[in-house]
Amino acid sequence: MSKNISLAKYTTFKIGGPAKYFLIAKTKKELTKAIKTAKENKLPFFILGGGSNVLVSDKGFNGLVIKIQSSKSKLFQIKPKAQNPKIWIESGAKLGNLIKSLVENNLTGLEWVAGIPGTIGGAIRGNAGVPEKSMKDIVKNVEVLDADTLKQKIFTNKDCKFKYRDSIFKRNKNLIILSAEIELKKNDSKKSKQIIKEILKDRAEKIPKGYSAGSIFKNPENISAGELIEICGFKGFAIGGAQVSFQHANFIINFTGNAKAEDVINLINLIKNVVKDKTGIKLEEEIQCIGF
Numbered sequence: 103m104s105k106n107i108s109l110a111k112y113t114t115f116k117i118g119g120p121a122k123y124f125l126i127a128k129t130k131k132e133l134t135k136a137i138k139t140a141k142e143n144k145l146p147f148f149i150l151g152g153g154s155n156v157l158v159s160d161k162g163f164n165g166l167v168i169k170i171q172s173s174k175s176k177l178f179q180i181k182p183k184a185q186n187p188k189i190w191i192e193s194g195a196k197l198g199n200l201i202k203s204l205v206e207n208n209l210t211g212l213e214w215v216a217g218i219p220g221t222i223g224g225a226i227r228g229n230a231g232v233p234e235k236s237m238k239d240i241v242k243n244v245e246v247l248d249a250d251t252l253k254q255k256i257f258t259n260k261d262c263k264f265k266y267r268d269s270i271f272k273r274n275k276n277l278i279i280l281s282a283e284i285e286l287k288k289n290d291s292k293k294s295k296q297i298i299k300e301i302l303k304d305r306a307e308k309i310p311k312g313y314s315a316g317s318i319f320k321n322p323e324n325i326s327a328g329e330l331i332e333i334c335g336f337k338g339f340a341i342g343g344a345q346v347s348f349q350h351a352n353f354i355i356n357f358t359g360n361a362k363a364e365d366v367i368n369l370i371n372l373i374k375n376v377v378k379d380k381t382g383i384k385l386e387e388e389i390q391c392i393g394f
């Protein structure tokens with residue numbers, strides 16, 4: 103366990119103060135052990151995946167941050183020879199590495215996550231997705247550690263209570279995702295590679311470049327958050343080092359490289375107030391704010 107580790111480098115925003123204690127868990131065993139240690143020492147803990155959907159406060163986190171990071175060679179286990187193989191994936195598997203390995207194994211069904219940063223654990227917790235698909239469409243079962251009781255349990259897809267960018271794991275932070283089972287199909291890897299190439303090309307044109315945490319707000323019903331923010335004139339508007347993207351108004355970019363979490367929070371609050379006043383719509387954050 104390390105002490106006083108800056109979290110900025112572990113987030114895609116490149117923002118955030120130090121974690122009092124910091125530990126990298128490479129397997130679900132290590133993750134379970136780390137949570138037990140936190141509980142025994144009455145330390146508040148926080149699970150960090152790829153850090154691509156979080157804003158860490160400038161003060162940091164006064165407890166133990168457990169970063170989950172599965173090693174590339176141990177991303178998943180396949181039940182051999184099955185026609186529709188069921189695969190258990192450790193929660194710290196990076197989505198990018200995962201789809202690469204799946205394609206190498208001639209497995210199809212997860213190509214659509216191409217370009218989404220982060221881990222499978224973080225993606226399941228937030229039911230990450232694209233307009234056509236989300237994690238709820240592919241997850242069969244999830245292996246969970248209840249940090250309250252320190253017992254493990256299997257949650258079926260139904261138990262996960264997936265909704266738009268929401269799940270039971272988002273509502274109960276004691277439910278830690280250890281691994282997940284997804285069902286895929288056998289396929290020619292050439293087809294998968296082509297699909298991934300096209301998705302990445304499309305995303306390269308649409309997704310803003312620079313340090314961000316993806317979409318800041320959830321889309322309200324029938325209208326995108328980006329459209330609302332644009333209507334309110336925020337494109338390009340900045341506070342300190344944080345700026346509303348010119349390309350996609352639901353992205354805030356740390357455009358100086360040294361924006362403060364406070365700049366981002368002030369911008370978020372201003373956007374929420376102005377959008378509410380002008381349109382009557384209440385925006386809700388998609389990102390997770392830590393240590394505020």
Ligand SMILES: Cc1cc2nc3c(=O)[nH]c(=O)nc-3n(C[C@H](O)[C@H](O)[C@H](O)COP(=O)(O)OP(=O)(O)OC[C@H]3O[C@@H](n4cnc5c(N)ncnc54)[C@H](O)[C@@H]3O)c2cc1C
Pocket residue numbers: 114148149150151152153154155156170193194217218219220221222223224225226227228229230231232271277278279280309314315316317390
């Ligand atoms: C450039 C960019 C593009 C993006 N595009 C998309 C997109 O197209 N679609 C989309 O849905 N999202 C998108 N995102 C957001 C982000 O990539 C996803 O939400 C991703 O799934 C977050 O995973 P993570 O591992 O980085 O989670 P983190 O940011 O590390 O954590 C997010 C939350 O999940 C919790 N968590 C993480 N792992 C676990 C676990 N094992 N058990 C319990 N809780 C856990 C954390 O405690 C935290 O509260 C984008 C982000 C960026 C920066």
